[in-house]
Structures are given as structure tokens and as C-alpha cells.
Amino acid sequence: MIVRQVRFTLRPRPRGFHLVTREVTERLADLAGIRTGLCLLFLQHSSASLALNENADPTVREDFEAHTRRLIPDGAPHYRHTLEGPDDLPAHLKAALFGSSLTLPIAEGRLALGTWQGIYLGEHREHGGPRSVVATLIGEER
Amino acid sequence: MIVRQVRFTLRPRPRGFHLVTREVTERLADLAGIRTGLCLLFLQHSSASLALNENADPTVREDFEAHTRRLIPDGAPHYRHTLEGPDDLPAHLKAALFGSSLTLPIAEGRLALGTWQGIYLGEHREHGGPRSVVATLIGEER
Amino acid sequence: MIVRQVRFTLRPRPRGFHLVTREVTERLADLAGIRTGLCLLFLQHSSASLALNENADPTVREDFEAHTRRLIPDGAPHYRHTLEGPDDLPAHLKAALFGSSLTLPIAEGRLALGTWQGIYLGEHREHGGPRSVVATLIGEER
Numbered sequence: 001m002i003v004r005q006v007r008f009t010l011r012p013r014p015r016g017f018h019l020v021t022r023e024v025t026e027r028l029a030d031l032a033g034i035r036t037g038l039c040l041l042f043l044q045h046s047s048a049s050l051a052l053n054e055n056a057d058p059t060v061r062e063d064f065e066a067h068t069r070r071l072i073p074d075g076a077p078h079y080r081h082t083l084e085g086p087d088d089l090p091a092h093l094k095a096a097l098f099g100s101s102l103t104l105p106i107a108e109g110r111l112a113l114g115t116w117q118g119i120y121l122g123e124h125r126e127h128g129g130p131r132s133v134v135a136t137l138i139g140e141e142r
Numbered sequence: 143m144i145v146r147q148v149r150f151t152l153r154p155r156p157r158g159f160h161l162v163t164r165e166v167t168e169r170l171a172d173l174a175g176i177r178t179g180l181c182l183l184f185l186q187h188s189s190a191s192l193a194l195n196e197n198a199d200p201t202v203r204e205d206f207e208a209h210t211r212r213l214i215p216d217g218a219p220h221y222r223h224t225l226e227g228p229d230d231l232p233a234h235l236k237a238a239l240f241g242s243s244l245t246l247p248i249a250e251g252r253l254a255l256g257t258w259q260g261i262y263l264g265e266h267r268e269h270g271g272p273r274s275v276v277a278t279l280i281g282e283e284r
Numbered sequence: 285m286i287v288r289q290v291r292f293t294l295r296p297r298p299r300g301f302h303l304v305t306r307e308v309t310e311r312l313a314d315l316a317g318i319r320t321g322l323c324l325l326f327l328q329h330s331s332a333s334l335a336l337n338e339n340a341d342p343t344v345r346e347d348f349e350a351h352t353r354r355l356i357p358d359g360a361p362h363y364r365h366t367l368e369g370p371d372d373l374p375a376h377l378k379a380a381l382f383g384s385s386l387t388l389p390i391a392e393g394r395l396a397l398g399t400w401q402g403i404y405l406g407e408h409r410e411h412g413g414p415r416s417v418v419a420t421l422i423g424e425e426r
Contacts, residue, residue, distance in 0.1 A: 044398030
């Protein structure tokens with residue numbers, strides 16, 4: 001049993017949901033030599049999120065953005081945390097609801113995602129900038 | 143310290159929230175011989191979810207379904223991802239919000255759930271079919 | 285590689301979102317002697333939640349409470365699970381959406397939270413009482 005930790009940055013993206021599976025797996029190219037185990041992807045931010053969802057049709061990501069804007073609208077009159085603009089509080093609440101991390105199984109030396117599962121970065125700020133990830137992998141060596 | 147991985151399928155269920163604690167624990171009957179550790183239950187799908195909630199009164203699950211249908215209605219006119227029908231996009235968004243996985247503590251050779259906690263499968267499609275789970279268990283042997 | 289488990293109770297808090305980072309880290313003072321690894325914080329309840337978010341401005345937590353009350357209102361007429369009062373079903377649904385647990389990276393013997401990340405307890409009942417946590421830590425010894 002071994003544990004490995006890798007830190008990396010996801011490049012800046014515009015507000016919305018983005019498929020980052022390839023960018024993540026490239027940074028974890030050899031999964032630290034682990035054959036069977038767990039991988040925690042942890043975003044060190046409070047206004048962006050990680051989620052798993054459909055990896056094929058980009059309209060899923062567009063609809064996620066459109067519908068979450070309706071559920072948690074920018075600049076609602078009852079928000080008190082407004083210092084950084086109308087997208088500030090909604091970004092925090094979306095980050096908490098979708099969550100800042102993913103725990104994924106490693107099987108046969110690969111992330112054991114389903115056929116249609118991809119990793120989404122939810123960028124909930126208009127200008128979020130690069131996003132730092134701490135990846136922690138635990139398991140049996142190959 | 144050991145790691146074990148078990149794959150199994152949850153039988154098809156109608157749309158809604160379902161208590162699957164017994165079906166899951168039967169498949170993990172001996173928790174791979176682990177006394178203290180972690181258990182990741184990971185659903186390899188993007189239109190169903192796993193959650194923890196009240197394990198006694200079925201009206202909780204009925205209310206979850208009724209209220210999430212109001213928050214994320216079927217066939218809203220702004221959805222663009224509609225190819226598979228009015229329940230398609232809502233199923234994806236619910237899966238991302240409730241989440242595709244659960245990480246549970248193992249204590250004294252059992253899942254350390256609270257007295258009132260049960261494992262819910264959120265089946266968000268009208269005809270979701272069987273749902274594949276990858277269970278990964280890490281910890282100290284008994 | 286070692287695994288350690290610690291059980292503790294978060295003191296009772298009023299309904300709302302509360303920053304509990306200090307209370308949690310005090311209970312995990314030495315992180316069980318782990319230098320690199322994972323920490324699962326698991327709440328054994330179905331009407332409270334754990335989340336990560338902004339650790340500085342208390343209005344974020346006030347806005348979370350105000351806005352989630354709009355999304356999942358107390359005593360909506362379509363709720364059937366109402367035995368314990370108008371806050372009962374909303375508490376369960378919020379607990380499932382925010383989630384009952386957090387999986388956090390341990391790096392250099394500390395929880396590797398981002399600068400602005402704090403641990404929130406979402407107390408979703410009017411009178412929730414003390415809340416039990418099972419903390420499970422896995423990783424390499426210092």
C-alpha cells in the first residue's frame with residue numbers, strides 16, 4: 001500500500017461547466033503507479049466545483065449553467081455577501097452544492113469511470129483564474 | 143493495510159429515491175475482511191445518484207422526488223439536451239447535485255452509519271435499468 | 285500506512301450554517317500522526333450536513349441559509365413527511381444535497397485546505413442538538 005500526492009493547476013476557464021477529464025488524467029498520467037485504490041481530487045477553492053457527468057454532448061454543460069443560474073440567480077436582492085459582485089454569492093453556494101472534491105476508484109491502473117462519465121470543472125466566477133487541485137492517491141502498487 | 147474492490151449491479155428500479163442499504167451491504171457482506179477503514183461506493187452512471195438519508199419513513203423519499211421535480215422540472219423550455227426525452231437533462235443535473243458516490247467509514251468490521259442513516263439510490267431516469275457500482279475498501283484487516 | 289479513527293461530537297448549534305474548522309481540527313490535533321493521506325469526516329445524521337466554503341465573511345453563511353430556505357421552503361404544502369414539523373423534510377433534503385461527509389487531503393501533517401476554505405456544519409433543524417462525527421484518517425506516518 002502506498003500514498004502519493006500530486007498538486008497541479010487547471011488552466012483558467014470562463015464561467016460555466018467544463019469537461020476536464022483529459023487535463024486531469026494527463027496530470028495523473030501513471031496514477032502514481034497504483035493498480036487498485038482511491039483517488040481524491042480536491043479543489044482548494046470556494047467558488048468552483050468538481051462533478052461527474054455526461055462526457056459527450058456539450059449541451060448538458062450549457063444546460064447545467066443555464067438552470068443553476070435560475071436556481072441561484074446572480075444579484076438576488078436578499079444576498080448580503082455582494083462585495084465582489086453579483087456572481088460572488090451564487091459562486092459560493094454552487095461550489096458547496098456540487099462539492100469541491102471527487103473520490104474516484106482506481107482499477108487496473110486507471111480511473112474506473114463509467115463509459116459516459118467525465119470530470120466537470122464548475123467555474124462559478126466570471127473571472128475565476130487558474131484553479132489548484134491536490135490529488136491524493138492511495139492503493140496497491142502495480 | 144489492504145485494499146479490495148468489488149463490482150456489483152443494483153437491480154433496476156422505477157424513477158425516484160430508493161433505500162438500497164440492504165442490497166449494498168449484502169454485496170459487501172464481509173467488507174472484504176476490513177475492520178477499520180473506508181468504503182467508496184461509486185456509481186458508473188451520469189443519471190443516477192447515491193445519497194444518505196432517513197431510513198425509516200418512505201414519505202421522505204417520495205418528498206425528495208416531488209420537490210426535486212419542482213426544482214429541476216422535466217422538459218423545461220430552456221433545456222437544449224433533450225434528445226432522450228423530458229427526463230434526460232433533469233436526470234443529469236440531479237445526479238451531479240446529489241453526487242455519484244458515497245465514502246463511508248468502516249468501524250469494527252461494519253459500515254459506521256448513524257441509526258437513522260440509509261443509503262439511497264436516486265434513480266433519475268424513467269427507465270434507468272440496472273446500475274453498476276464499483277466498491278473500493280481500504281483499511282486494516284480483522 | 286496506517287488507519288486511525290476518532291469519534292467526536294460537534295456542540296449543538298442553532299439552525300443555519302456554521303464555521304467549525306477550529307472545532308474539528310482541535311479534535312484531530314495531531315491528525316493521528318499522519319503526514320500524507322486522506323481524512324474522511326462523516327456525520328452520522330440525516331438532517332445536518334458538512335460542506336466546504338468561504339471562511340472569512342459570515343454573510344456567506346447567512347446567505348446560504350436564506351437562499352436554501354427559498355429553494356426548499358419550510359412547510360411546503362406538497363410535503364408528506366411532516367411529523368416533526370415544518371423544518372423536518374427540508375432538513376433531510378438539504379442534508380442529502382450538501383452531503384453528510386467531506387473527504388480532505390492531508391499534506392505535511394495538516395489538512396490541505398485552501399486559504400479561503402473552511403468547514404461548514406449545516407444545521408438544518410431548529411433544534412438539532414449535538415452532532416456525532418466519525419473521522420477516519422489513512423496515510424503515511426510522520
